Amino acid sequence: MGVEELYRNLSSKQKKAFRVKAAGKLMELGIIDSDHNVKNTDMWDKLEAIFGAGNVLKTLQMRIGQRAIKRAERKAARNKSQAFYDSDAWKRLRYQALKLHGARCQCCGATRSDNVQIHVDHIKPRSKYPELELELSNLQILCEPCNIGKSALDETDWRDQPKTKVTMIWN
Numbered sequence: 001m002g003v004e005e006l007y008r009n010l011s012s013k014q015k016k017a018f019r020v021k022a023a024g025k026l027m028e029l030g031i032i033d034s035d036h037n038v039k040n041t042d043m044w045d046k047l048e049a050i051f052g053a054g055n056v057l058k059t060l061q062m063r064i065g066q067r068a069i070k071r072a073e074r075k076a077a078r079n080k081s082q083a084f085y086d087s088d089a090w091k092r093l094r095y096q097a098l099k100l101h102g103a104r105c106q107c108c109g110a111t112r113s114d115n116v117q118i119h120v121d122h123i124k125p126r127s128k129y130p131e132l133e134l135e136l137s138n139l140q141i142l143c144e145p146c147n148i149g150k151s152a153l154d155e156t157d158w159r160d161q162p163k164t165k166v167t168m169i170w171n
């Protein structure tokens with residue numbers, strides 16, 4: 001759902017709150033007074049030139065509303081993410097990954113004795129590959145600094161490369 005559509009679905013009470021906020025912003029900037037009379041005609045004319053005559057308050061209200069909606073969406077995404085990390089399915093898988101690789105950062109070699117937290121990292125980040133969020137093969141062990149450094153943009157696989165097979169030569 002686009003932001004515009006979300007905004008249209010707001011209650012009139014919510015929209016009014018944004019309108020009041022928008023007016024408050026204009027008052028704060030000294031452009032209108034508390035009776036909504038234009039005080040700074042220069043600034044008002046500039047705003048009308050940008051947003052169109054009669055649209056200043058509406059546009060500001062819309063922008064404040066859009067920001068509020070984006071904040072709410074980010075909060076919902078954070079809650080959803082927290083629910084994932086709290087789930088038993090994730091805790092079971094996380095444990096499997098630690099058992100498989102050991103609790104040592106596969107990038108820098110740090111362990112908890114180096115005073116770092118050990119994270120189980122999604123190699124291909126959940127934000128881009130939600131279908132891989134419960135795949136053991138998509139997990140690696142990283143310390144917190146390495147994990148933060150990697151971020152959700154990097155997809156480097158730091159797991160040990162498969163050991164080269166030793167060919168026994170009999171002579």
Ligand SMILES: [Zn+2]
Binds near residue numbers: 105106142143
């Ligand atoms: Zn590390």
